Amino acid sequence: MSMVESFLDDRPEGSDGSDQMGHFVTGELDLSHGVALYLEDITVSFDGFKALNNLNLEINAGELRCIIGPNGAGKTTMMDVITGKTRPDSGKAFFGQSIDLTRLTEPEIAHVGIGRKFQKPTIFEQHTVFENLELAMKTDKRVWKSLMAWLAGDERDKIAETLRLIRLDGEADRQAGLLSHGQKQWLEIGMLLMQEPKLLLLDEPVAGMTDDETMRTAELFVSLAGKHSLVVVEHDMAFVEKLGGLVTVLHEGSVLAEGDLATVQNDQRVIEVYLGR
Amino acid sequence: MRKPLTIRILSSLDTKSWIALGIFLALALVVVPVLHLNFPEDSAFHISTYAITLIGKIMCYALVAVAMDLIWGYGGILSLGHGLFFALGGYAFGMYLMRQIGRDGSYQSDLPDFMVFLDWKELPWFWVGSDSFGWVAFLALALPAVVAFVFGYFAFRSRIKGVYFSIITQALTYAAMLLFFRNETGFGGNNGFTDFKRILGYPITSSETRLVLFGLTAVMLAVTLVFAAWLVKSKFGRVLTAIRDAESRVMFIGYNPLWYKLTIWVISAVICGIAGALYVPQVGIINPSEMSPGNSIEIAIWVAVGGRGTLIGPIIGAFVVNLAKSWFTVSFPEYWLFFLGLLFIIVTLMLPQGLVGLWKKLMDKKGASA
Numbered sequence: 153m154s155m156v157e158s159f160l161d162d163r164p165e166g167s168d169g170s171d172q173m174g175h176f177v178t179g180e181l182d183l184s185h186g187v188a189l190y191l192e193d194i195t196v197s198f199d200g201f202k203a204l205n206n207l208n209l210e211i212n213a214g215e216l217r218c219i220i221g222p223n224g225a226g227k228t229t230m231m232d233v234i235t236g237k238t239r240p241d242s243g244k245a246f247f248g249q250s251i252d253l254t255r256l257t258e259p260e261i262a263h264v265g266i267g268r269k270f271q272k273p274t275i276f277e278q279h280t281v282f283e284n285l286e287l288a289m290k291t292d293k294r295v296w297k298s299l300m301a302w303l304a305g306d307e308r309d310k311i312a313e314t315l316r317l318i319r320l321d322g323e324a325d326r327q328a329g330l331l332s333h334g335q336k337q338w339l340e341i342g343m344l345l346m347q348e349p350k351l352l353l354l355d356e357p358v359a360g361m362t363d364d365e366t367m368r369t370a371e372l373f374v375s376l377a378g379k380h381s382l383v384v385v386e387h388d389m390a391f392v393e394k395l396g397g398l399v400t401v402l403h404e405g406s407v408l409a410e411g412d413l414a415t416v417q418n419d420q421r422v423i424e425v426y427l428g429r
Numbered sequence: 430m431r432k433p434l435t436i437r438i439l440s441s442l443d444t445k446s447w448i449a450l451g452i453f454l455a456l457a458l459v460v461v462p463v464l465h466l467n468f469p470e471d472s473a474f475h476i477s478t479y480a481i482t483l484i485g486k487i488m489c490y491a492l493v494a495v496a497m498d499l500i501w502g503y504g505g506i507l508s509l510g511h512g513l514f515f516a517l518g519g520y521a522f523g524m525y526l527m528r529q530i531g532r533d534g535s536y537q538s539d540l541p542d543f544m545v546f547l548d549w550k551e552l553p554w555f556w557v558g559s560d561s562f563g564w565v566a567f568l569a570l571a572l573p574a575v576v577a578f579v580f581g582y583f584a585f586r587s588r589i590k591g592v593y594f595s596i597i598t599q600a601l602t603y604a605a606m607l608l609f610f611r612n613e614t615g616f617g618g619n620n621g622f623t624d625f626k627r628i629l630g631y632p633i634t635s636s637e638t639r640l641v642l643f644g645l646t647a648v649m650l651a652v653t654l655v656f657a658a659w660l661v662k663s664k665f666g667r668v669l670t671a672i673r674d675a676e677s678r679v680m681f682i683g684y685n686p687l688w689y690k691l692t693i694w695v696i697s698a699v700i701c702g703i704a705g706a707l708y709v710p711q712v713g714i715i716n717p718s719e720m721s722p723g724n725s726i727e728i729a730i731w732v733a734v735g736g737r738g739t740l741i742g743p744i745i746g747a748f749v750v751n752l753a754k755s756w757f758t759v760s761f762p763e764y765w766l767f768f769l770g771l772l773f774i775i776v777t778l779m780l781p782q783g784l785v786g787l788w789k790k791l792m793d794k795k796g797a798s799a
Contacts (some may be wrong), residue, residue, distance in 0.1 A: 235681060237677075257680075257685070258677075258680035258681055259680050259681075259683050259684055259685040262680070262681055262682055262683035263683045267681070267682075268681045270677075270678070274675050274677065274678045275675070275678065276670075276671045276674050276675055276678065277674060277675075278670060278674050279667060279670070279671065279674075283667055286664070286667070287664075287667060287668060287671055287679075287682065287684075288682045290683075293682075293683045293684045293685075294685075294688065295665065295688045295689055295692050298663065298664045298665040298668050298684075298689075299660075299663055299664070299665045300434075300663075301663065301664035301665075302437070343678075343682060347682055347683065
């Protein structure tokens, strides 16, 4: 499809959102084999330094997985590869059975159902809390649709529902830049939920939160698992423990250990990596 | 229930702004013509031809300033090449004005004088159709649009941003200027187009023609302002400012910034083209100096002085700076550029929100103390 055609293409949005951008062809999201995310032998190097080194990772549909590892282990680079920000030098990255992530751009990956929360809360500081959620909402995101967009009642309800879930219902008309750090984190999580993704990538979601907020976040994530797959990068071990689920330890760009939290915490190599620094 | 578009456009300005806009149009379409035509030149109420030309010219600049505000104030993309789009609109329309001279030129030829001077025997292919008003009016919109689309597509696709983008736009307008300076390019070389006689058969210097052009420019400015207000208040506008503030977040929630930037970039260029087309018949000349880097930088200064991201600010900025310029260049011509530089430094350091920001601050203070 040509540039101009895709620009003007007005087809209604597809059921899985994959043809919303109108200018890429990809398989439908297929979770029939129970695998949501599949990374095989991913290698990424920056000027000779291997940020990821033959990384293998498999996330099941509905799973809640924690990724831990010392600084520079490649956690953020891994998220960059999954979301299309960084192209791997080699290896495979599949979302479900059929969607090749290495061939899609960032917005396209967002449309097929992967949402990402950054390490540093990244929200639209000049917009209101409400507008932040409005912009994130799953809908046709091409230019023409945005020009003509007008919020329907059910869309307002959806935003109101998310506002309650992230406990910002009293702050809807507040400028997002004025929120506390913890509230910004929650807003970004809320934006992710508005996208209705199948897979959520969360980079240090509870950094800067109070203990109370941290525990509430853990409860939220546990409640999301099952319907969504979640990959959480976190340093806060109390939080990781609360989440339950499998833990993957990254070190120097590959998987060092995998298992439940107690197992990896007692793993001799993991202890060395963490204490050896 | 979704509101119809007309209601949405009406609600993009508040009541006060609509009233202000109405007063502005009444002034431009009724009061100015009456004062110009009905009072003798020595009357205190007479508005001179000079004043009408000057204000008409500044309104064209104000159009460019609104275009610049859309891309810079809302899109966060600083173009230092907007003079190019202005000049393209001007040159496109200038071709028509050159053809309207007919055989009244110095060489009494069907060809424009500069072509006779170059010993050309017939019109080059790109002048075909330039005697048709409709065709050049289309060209004045289409040329800036096409140039902006092609340049913008590659620049935004390569994710060129910030100062790099600004420098490339500056280089673009400079390159175009050098191209238009050449006589062989077919646009009159460094003299450009001038000595216009008629527009649609009417004498171009008559009071009535001037007043019509003046009124058209005022209407165009008002329409553009309403359109721009609607644009920035739409969801499109919110996505645009979101791209300005956090582009990666925008991408990861599924918008492709390329098309958003390209849309506002092309819209901005087309507005400049319209401004250029209205400018040429009123000022009576277009030459490559309109594409000089300095001109494009001046556009950014109008916007900065008035207040970025406010739409009305850039219009105020265009008026303030250009009225100051026409006073300075008569009274102290050699100091104008120093003054302009000083103004830019003061605004950057002390008034990041421009005059509109200053006004708001004063109002807040008044409100707080009352």
